[in-house]
Amino acid sequence: MKLLQDLASAEVTFIVAAAGRYCASAFVTIFFIVYLVFVLRLSAEAIRTQLLIVGITGTFAAFFTGWLIDSQLIVKKGCLSWMLGGSLATSACMLIMFAAPSTVYNNGFPYAIIISVLWSVAFVCSETAFWSLTASFSYKSSRRELISSRARALGVLCSGSLISICFVYFFFSNLVSDLHLLRSGASIVAGILFTSSLLLFGRFKDIPAQGLLSVSDFFKSLLGNDQLVTTAAVMLFQQLSVMLSVVAVTSAILFLESTEELLLVFALPAIFSQITAYISFPRMCKVFSRRGIFLTSAFIMGTGYTLLIFFNPGSQDNTGGVILAFALANLGIAWSLASTTVMTADCIEYGEFKLRKRVPCVAFCLQTAARRLALPLALIIFALSNRFGTFVYHSSNNGNLLLPTFRFTVFAAVTAVILMTVTYLLNYRLHGRFFENVLKYLEDGREGKNISAGYNSHPLRYAINEQAVICRLHVSNPQQAIRVLTSKLVQIRAISSAEEFLQTLKRKNEKSPAGIAEGIAIPHATGIFSSRPAIAIATLDKPLDFNAADGRKCDLIFMIASPDDPNTYISLLGQLSLILNTKGFSDRIRKALKPEEITDRILQCEKHLKF
Known part of the structure; x- marks a missing residue:
């Protein structure tokens, strides 16, 4: 009672x-x-x-x-x-x-x-x-x-x-x-x-x-x-x-x-x-x-x-x-x-x-x-x-x-x-910590926003650039990894202000840690500093603690930047989570030796899932 x-x-x-x-x-x-x-x-x-x-x-x-x-x-x-x-x-x-x-x-x-x-x-x-x-x-x-x-x-x-x-x-x-x-x-x-x-x-x-x-x-x-x-x-x-x-x-x-x-x-x-x-x-x-x-x-x-x-x-x-x-x-x-x-x-x-x-x-x-x-x-x-x-x-x-x-x-x-x-x-x-944490991010993205008309499609292939993909990144803490990936987003002109993006990202991470589960982290931020949806990707040579719910250190990072539009953000996060939830896919990404291998595997999986 x-x-x-x-x-x-x-x-x-x-x-x-x-x-x-x-x-x-x-x-x-x-x-x-x-x-x-x-x-x-x-x-x-x-x-x-x-x-x-x-x-x-x-x-x-x-x-x-x-x-x-x-x-x-x-x-x-x-x-x-x-x-x-x-x-x-x-x-x-x-x-x-x-x-x-x-x-x-x-x-x-x-x-x-x-x-x-x-x-x-x-x-x-x-x-x-x-x-x-x-x-x-x-x-x-x-x-x-x-x-x-x-x-x-x-x-x-x-x-x-x-x-x-x-x-x-x-x-x-x-x-x-x-x-x-x-x-x-x-x-x-x-x-x-x-x-x-x-x-x-x-x-x-x-x-x-x-x-x-x-x-x-x-x-x-x-x-x-x-x-x-x-x-x-x-x-x-x-x-x-x-x-x-x-x-x-x-x-x-x-x-x-x-x-x-x-x-x-x-x-x-x-x-x-x-x-x-x-x-x-x-x-x-x-x-x-x-x-x-x-x-x-x-x-x-x-x-x-x-x-x-x-x-x-x-x-x-x-x-x-x-x-x-x-x-x-x-x-x-x-x-x-x-x-x-x-x-x-x-x-x-x-x-x-x-x-x-x-x-x-x-x-x-x-x-x-x-x-x-x-x-x-x-x-x-x-x-x-x-x-x-x-x-x-x-x-x-x-x-x-x-x-x-x-x-x-x-x-x-x-x-x-x-x-x-x-x-x-x-x-x-659809079970485990990974899926539940993705749902949490989706819920946060929907909160207070009008999405009743449905979502527009923003395919991952338009958000991924090989120049923002890094294999075997060597850093000593999560903050360094985030700064390196942020610089990649600036380099491909996806964000206009690195500092504004990092501040927004910090506030997000204080509310919801970037670590999802199963060794995967998805730091993300939306705002006017982003001119278009983009994703920076890195595999780490040494796992780092991103405060994931399952307690596991992360060695696979997907950083999302998108305009202040819940449709774009939810579409990208949803498609990315579906791909990462595919059995064995994240391990194949970890084993990649070149940036083009990572992008090719993501795009092939995206095509297979038919978004």
Whole structure:
């Protein structure tokens, strides 16, 4: 509680609003299916068809909503207005979705499809806008980790408590005769969702806009951001593994006696595991790094799923083992979900200085789409597992097929975790001190400046001159290195006053040290003393201390001088950071023996990245 009080009011309302969203999602997901089964008496096949339609519709709605919000075709306040409007529409759907059987008796299935699709589209709209706010809190990954994990922890706690109370109460009553209980519960949850969203709308500041996005811009923002594509693939495999495990465990429980009690017995340890994981996530990332925690989460998920394969859910003797394995998997799931939320926020910044467009909702629509698409995919895989079991065991009896279907489905979840991990290891690179410090510089460059119209492109090739590149520079301290590089900028007539540039640079370095991380320093200054954007480069024969955050001495210096224009500065710094973040590139620069080798390697890498 003390931690929440220490946060800013906007952050507190964000965390509270997350709890409202979790409650709404959990209540509808569980009790609307309960309503369809026990009140409208729909068949299992009809419900599966409905879930498939809702999942596919929600996926398309997520992409369309992401483009629509960032394009600002309808409203100008962007994410906040869409978040509030979507929450209002979601709440309205909840108030009418538990209709009396007499009003839908002859049209139960069409009614279920229509109302669930409307709810899904409204919730997707609000969900995409809501989570995109994560990127606006701070450039620091640690801050994003804290806020997103606390939001999810409170969400799981509140939704878990709500669902547990509702399960205990509803299953001791007759839902047909006491249908008003479902309606009352839906009304309360709808009120919580809308009220928390309204509070967030009132407390949160408007988000910088980037202007109109055409459909081609939308696809460019998606496909041109390689790290966002990687994160999207990671999230799809992640969500697929989650849904496969949930479908497998739920289907196994439905075949057993005392279904209601078992659902609670399975849910409570899983809820406790997730809350524990979310609370510990920021601290664990600080100790082991987010990369380490993500890989650990994948290992824990895989271990939990693998243990599930070796248990028989149809045997009461194995029930305790299945519960513990499922709870273990949920520990990893929570860490993984918290990681990908921050990864998506980082991809927004990455796309901003690679494509010069900041499109938060386009990025977070992929998180929403992955969640929506995962359920129909999981249902299809589950059905295929059942058919495969029928073929292998030559049986059509559901009881006999319970174990093989369960195991095939969980094996598919393990496969999804492996694919998620491999995709992350091979392609994701926005982690570590280097990227976070670059984000800090970008944040400083944006502060107080108007960049809503986007950025103009200032290619590195026009800012680099071989005469301002030095190999194996021999100096005894950072100040000497800075003066030598400053003289090079004067020599190529990029700055008019060396002393004014050095004074500005000194003030910058007092606020933010030039050392980034991984042995790289980027001293930079902007002002009227600079006639054009330019970069001076030096490799040092002896590393020097530039006060880098990781404590490592620097032997690779990139000095930036640019006019007092945030567009130019952010464009140059962004492109330079992308190149330096390329695996192995900085080491190739260090090994260069001639200035032309350095410039050639930078220009070749710039061409490869296609700015």
